[in-house]
Amino acid sequence: MHHTNHSLADLAGKAILVTGASSGIGAATALALGRAGARVALAARRGDLLESLAGEIRGGGGEALVIPTDVADESAVAAAVAATLKAFGRLDGAFNNAGQLGRVAPLSDIDAADFLQVMQSNVLGVFYALKHEMAAMRAHGGAIVNTASIVAHVGFPHFAPYNASKHAVLGLTRTAALEGWPQGIRVNAVSPGPIATPMAEIGFGGLDNLHATLQTMPVGRPGTPEEVAGPVLFLLSQASSYINGHSLLVDGAMTAA
Numbered sequence: 027m028h029h030t031n032h033s034l035a036d037l038a039g040k041a042i043l044v045t046g047a048s049s050g051i052g053a054a055t056a057l058a059l060g061r062a063g064a065r066v067a068l069a070a071r072r073g074d075l076l077e078s079l080a081g082e083i084r085g086g087g088g089e090a091l092v093i094p095t096d097v098a099d100e101s102a103v104a105a106a107v108a109a110t111l112k113a114f115g116r117l118d119g120a121f122n123n124a125g126q127l128g129r130v131a132p133l134s135d136i137d138a139a140d141f142l143q144v145m146q147s148n149v150l151g152v153f154y155a156l157k158h159e160m161a162a163m164r165a166h167g168g169a170i171v172n173t174a175s176i177v178a179h180v181g182f183p184h185f186a187p188y189n190a191s192k193h194a195v196l197g198l199t200r201t202a203a204l205e206g207w208p209q210g211i212r213v214n215a216v217s218p219g220p221i222a223t224p225m226a227e228i229g230f231g232g233l234d235n236l237h238a239t240l241q242t243m244p245v246g247r248p249g250t251p252e253e254v255a256g257p258v259l260f261l262l263s264q265a266s267s268y269i270n271g272h273s274l275l276v277d278g279a280m281t282a283a
């Protein structure tokens with residue numbers, strides 16, 4: 027009875043751009059998209075990692091395009107959207123997931139350069155992506171997911187720039203959702219809790235520390251990148267056709283405690 031889910035798992039043949047595809051959540055989501063039959067454009071700075079991921083996607087019968095991109099550079103983001111259009115003929119979806127933690131220190135020790143560096147990638151990077159993706163989708167509609175965080179909803183001591191940047195991602199998500207809706211473009215966010223990726227290792231001072239810290243809390247364990255990929259595919263698909271401007275918590279109830 028595998029026809030039952032057919033209309034919901036509607037990503038086959040869709041052209042989807044993923045930023046921050048070289049690692050962690052972005053890489054897991056790109057792989058899941060490839061398995062769902064989507065044509066995936068992979069963007070991040072580390073082209074070597076994108077090439078090996080593209081190999082993995084193609085090995086599984088999927089279609090992948092590698093586009094080395096620094097999302098803090100608007101011309102590079104515009105070029106990534108243009109390259110996707112050129113290769114796939116259209117842009118149906120995007121996962122704007124590139125992000126970085128920045129300097130870890132008490133707020134009073136953080137200077138403007140630290141702050142701006144995080145804002146460039148995490149906020150302007152998402153803004154540039156939305157701007158060029160929505161222009162490309164205007165004719166036929168589409169679906170976009172931005173990676174926010176639980177710290178788009180709560181504070182995060184010693185991560186002031188990161189915390190502010192993720193709140194800003196939600197603001198961009200909501201405004202883009204309102205502007206996009208009449209054009210058939212939905213824009214949502216996923217807000218992951220602690221996910222076992224290289225970023226979380228840095229944030230928690232190593233994977234052992236991450237697991238030990240979470241064991242003392244109701245959430246118990248970090249999530250896996252694959253546990254974020256599923257919700258992203260849902261938000262990119264027609265299964266979520268009336269969900270727009272939403273931030274979907276993927277945090278094992280961490281923020282419910």
Ligand SMILES: NC(=O)c1ccc[n+]([C@@H]2O[C@H](COP(=O)([O-])OP(=O)(O)OC[C@H]3O[C@@H](n4cnc5c(N)ncnc54)[C@H](OP(=O)(O)O)[C@@H]3O)[C@@H](O)[C@H]2O)c1
Pocket residue numbers: 045046047048049050051052069070071072073075095096097098123124125126127147151173174175176217218219220221222223224225226
């Ligand atoms: N892990 C968590 O606990 C957690 C929780 C909530 C939210 N998030 C968010 O999830 C997203 C993915 O993070 P992750 O946990 O998967 O960490 P990760 O493994 O460190 O991946 C981060 C990705 O972002 C890319 N990136 C960073 N700056 C970029 C730039 N200027 N231009 C292009 N790509 C850039 C990196 O690629 P290159 O270095 O190759 O450019 C990499 O692919 C981020 O937005 C992060 O804030 C993570």
